[in-house]
């Protein structure tokens with residue numbers, strides 16, 4: 001019902017919305033379309049949405065029983081229906097006593113143990129290099145957060161992230177470290193992922209071949225499959241639970257590299273910031289609930305405006321891994337073509353997410369954002385206070401963020417031809433006061449919940465990832481063929497490429 005009304009409203013009126021006119025007609029537009037959520041200020045006013053669409057989108061959320069779905073997640077129901085699992089990454093940041101969930105006690109016991117270990121490593125001057133071996137959710141979150149919070153990192157330790165099965169990556173790290181001063185963290189929820197197991201085996205073999213002693217001191221495993229880690233020969237283990245999705249796991253033992261980098265107190269602050277956003281998502285009325293507003297905007301853009309991608313523009317170089325992190329979070333969660341019951345969907349789902357830090361992107365692909373044939377909503381993330389004291393830089397950085405958002409909206413019409421900017425191009429603008437553990441935690445939780453919201457409206461299960469399986473199975477079949485040249489049953493293209501890769 002709401003969907004049809006949104007469609008009619010879009011066709012009749014909303015597709016003609018002009019942001020410049022909207023601001024002229026409504027002097028209160030900035031106030032109405034912006035809000036302060038925990039640690040994150042968000043200005044949505046430069047988006048192609050009007051009051052009627054906003055009301056109807058909230059109606060759509062009600063019709064889709066968004067609140068019931070959200071409450072079911074927070075009640076620990078098995079909302080990941082295809083895997084019959086609860087979805088409780090939020091519990092990892094719930095303070096003691098703040099939930100009746102029976103798993104909360106174990107969550108805190110594990111957190112205490114992991115943070116105590118992190119503090120020991122921080123105090124161990126002999127360990128100068130920490131190598132995280134993991135991929136997907138066991139790499140992107142920790143890498144993104146360690147990079148983002150570099151300002152808070154313990155001096156004297158380098159952090160390396162090895163994810164790819166491509167041996168060039170591990171070889172380069174091994175060439176730069178010494179066994180006696182290196183801690184390897186093998187991070188894998190399942191402890192079966194082929195890339196991670198291959199890298200872990202090679203790292204262990206290298207360690208032993210180099211005369212490395214004391215695996216217990218130099219290797220730790222972060223996994224839900226503690227038995228497999230022990231079998232692999234790693235005694236130091238930190239566990240988590242099947243109700244933590246890989247891409248939602250940086251708050252769990254998978255966050256150990258973050259905890260080593262920033263320390264227990266800062267790690268707790270990151271959890272606290274995320275928890276504040278959890279409370280906001282769980283309790284704010286839908287119209288003033290930032291993850292809900294953003295998720296509904298995502299649906300509006302994807303399904304009514306037909307925008308197929310969204311560009312992430314963090315104006316802070318420490319957030320350079322954020323776009324990659326968000327790609328997994330959003331595209332692995334909502335890149336689905338069937339609903340939670342397995343029935344084909346009648347609408348498009350996750351857009352393509354991409355981006356680079358500003359101002360770099362401005363000198364590369366912003367041309368297309370300003371004058372290309374496709375409209376791509378842009379998401380600016382600016383940080384009010386810099387962590388450095390260099391004169392001029394931060395003002396210029398912020399001025400550029402504001403100017404780009406302004407240029408996208410305003411356009412320029414006096415010159416014509418190549419110099420014409422159509423304008424009316426939408427953007428969202430986030431402001432953090434400072435890039436610090438609590439604000440990063442809140443920002444990431446905001447994105448997690450926003451993905452939950454759009455996934456709920458589309459009726460999909462945002463917590464499985466069957467789409468990654470087929471390639472894994474085929475790679476297993478092809479690997480021996482690269483050795484023995486067997487082409488039987490292969491399509492001509494794959495067979496031809498196999499021959500080409502084996503030649504010489």
Ligand SMILES: O=P(O)(O)OC[C@H]1O[C@H](O)[C@H](O)[C@@H](O)[C@@H]1O
Nearest residue numbers: 136137138188189190193246468
């Ligand atoms: O942590 P692991 O079990 O090693 O999984 C690592 C990653 O690989 C899988 O293929 C999934 O697509 C990801 O969701 C996951 O984060």
